[in-house]
Amino acid sequence: MVLLLVAGSAWASDYRFDTVHSQVLFCVSHLGFSNPCGRMRVKSGSFQFDKNHWELAKVDVVVDTASLAMGDAKWDAMLRSWQFLETDKYPVAHYVSTDVTKTGDHGAIVHGKLSLRGKTRPVDLHVTFNRAGIDPYSFRYTAGFSATTTLKRSDFGISKYLPDIGDEVTLRIEVEGLRGAVSVPLSH
Amino acid sequence: MKRSNPASLSTVSTMMLKSDAQRWGSVAKFFHWTMVTLILAQGMIGLIMVELPKRPNVIPIFSFHKSLGLTILALAVLRLLWRAFDQRPDHPASMPHWQVLGARLGHALLYLLIFALPLSGWWFDSASALRPLYWFGLFEVPHWGGPNPQWKPVALATHEWLFWILVVVAAGHALMAVIHHYHDRDNLLRRMLPERRRSS
Numbered sequence: 319m320v321l322l323l324v325a326g327s328a329w330a331s332d333y334r335f336d337t338v339h340s341q342v343l344f345c346v347s348h349l350g351f352s353n354p355c356g357r358m359r360v361k362s363g364s365f366q367f368d369k370n371h372w373e374l375a376k377v378d379v380v381v382d383t384a385s386l387a388m389g390d391a392k393w394d395a396m397l398r399s400w401q402f403l404e405t406d407k408y409p410v411a412h413y414v415s416t417d418v419t420k421t422g423d424h425g426a427i428v429h430g431k432l433s434l435r436g437k438t439r440p441v442d443l444h445v446t447f448n449r450a451g452i453d454p455y456s457f458r459y460t461a462g463f464s465a466t467t468t469l470k471r472s473d474f475g476i477s478k479y480l481p482d483i484g485d486e487v488t489l490r491i492e493v494e495g496l497r498g499a500v501s502v503p504l505s506h
Numbered sequence: 507m508k509r510s511n512p513a514s515l516s517t518v519s520t521m522m523l524k525s526d527a528q529r530w531g532s533v534a535k536f537f538h539w540t541m542v543t544l545i546l547a548q549g550m551i552g553l554i555m556v557e558l559p560k561r562p563n564v565i566p567i568f569s570f571h572k573s574l575g576l577t578i579l580a581l582a583v584l585r586l587l588w589r590a591f592d593q594r595p596d597h598p599a600s601m602p603h604w605q606v607l608g609a610r611l612g613h614a615l616l617y618l619l620i621f622a623l624p625l626s627g628w629w630f631d632s633a634s635a636l637r638p639l640y641w642f643g644l645f646e647v648p649h650w651g652g653p654n655p656q657w658k659p660v661a662l663a664t665h666e667w668l669f670w671i672l673v674v675v676a677a678g679h680a681l682m683a684v685i686h687h688y689h690d691r692d693n694l695l696r697r698m699l700p701e702r703r704r705s706s
Contacts, residue, residue: 375538454636455562455565457560
């Protein structure tokens with residue numbers, strides 16, 4: 319994990335994640351009755367992106383697992399405990415891309431590796447590029463993406479209460495990244 | 507206003523609402539000096555705000571400038587309406603014909619500019635359409651159509667040029683008033699200044 323972080327910071331990135339406007343939503347089946355979702359915060363990370371050169375895109379992101387929120391304190395505590403994410407011992411999840419396959423004008427599959435609860439497994443993200451440009455409120459050059467993926471929690475050794483609590487975890491990811499320092503638009 | 511109060515009749519007689527052949531009425535004076543104050547403030551805010559670093563905390567200053575500009579535009583409309591009902595004091599008898607023509611041209615330009623300047627700013631804001639525009643945060647002011655990157659630089663240049671033209675014309679206007687008052691000694695300035703009691 320430490321090695322990955324060092325490797326990740328070795329390449330210069332165009333964008334830093336805006337940790338406020340970056341959210342990871344995860345949903346899991348509850349006995350088939352419903353599919354409750356929770357949210358995690360992006361802690362830090364960066365990405366490279368040029369809409370004309372998707373093949374050069376890279377991402378390295380750290381997610382704060384302890385930040386998970388289900389909207390209920392007991393529920394949060396249970397998911398943070400040793401039974402699930404064991405966030406005391408593994409306070410972050412780390413995703414690093416390996417390569418990118420373009421699928422359309424605004425879409426791509428990002429192949430990469432996710433380290434979660436001490437295990438590293440390949441995870442592909444279906445990414446949609448939404449918009450890049452100067453944010454007229456922050457004056458920062460911003461790029462935003464939405465992404466989805468599905469993973470099996472058992473692959474990461476999180477097997478408690480299978481299959482009552484589903485194995486498949488669907489993720490919906492909404493992120494924004496900020497480029498450089500303050501940008502200067504033509505007007506206000 | 508104070509008309510209903512007989513005790514203040516003498517004040518009413520000096521503080522006339524409408525202009526006569528010699529002096530400007532209080533409504534015209536109010537419009538004139540309010541406009542002077544707002545335009546001076548607006549010009550200074552405009553010049554300063556464009557030099558400030560582009561950070562989120564400058565947005566309220568730009569919003570204030572836009573709101574003030576729209577206020578000036580509204581006052582310009584009211585002023586022109588009032589002018590339609592109000593007479594204008596005569597030019598001083600001592601004034602040569604060329605000066606009368608010059609004054610007419612200058613005043614026409616000033617009227618044109620107090621409309622054109624806010625309108626060009628509104629146009630620029632509309633062509634940029636970066637954020638919704640609220641008049642002092644109270645109600646939304648529509649943009650003219652959507653963002654238009656082609657017209658945006660044209661609108662900006664127009665706004666800036668009109669501003670510098672206004673600076674020149676307004677300075678000429680003030681200078682001529684002072685020349686009339688102190689050089690030609692025709693008391694021209696007093697017609698637009700607040701009226702004191704007769705005794706003063």
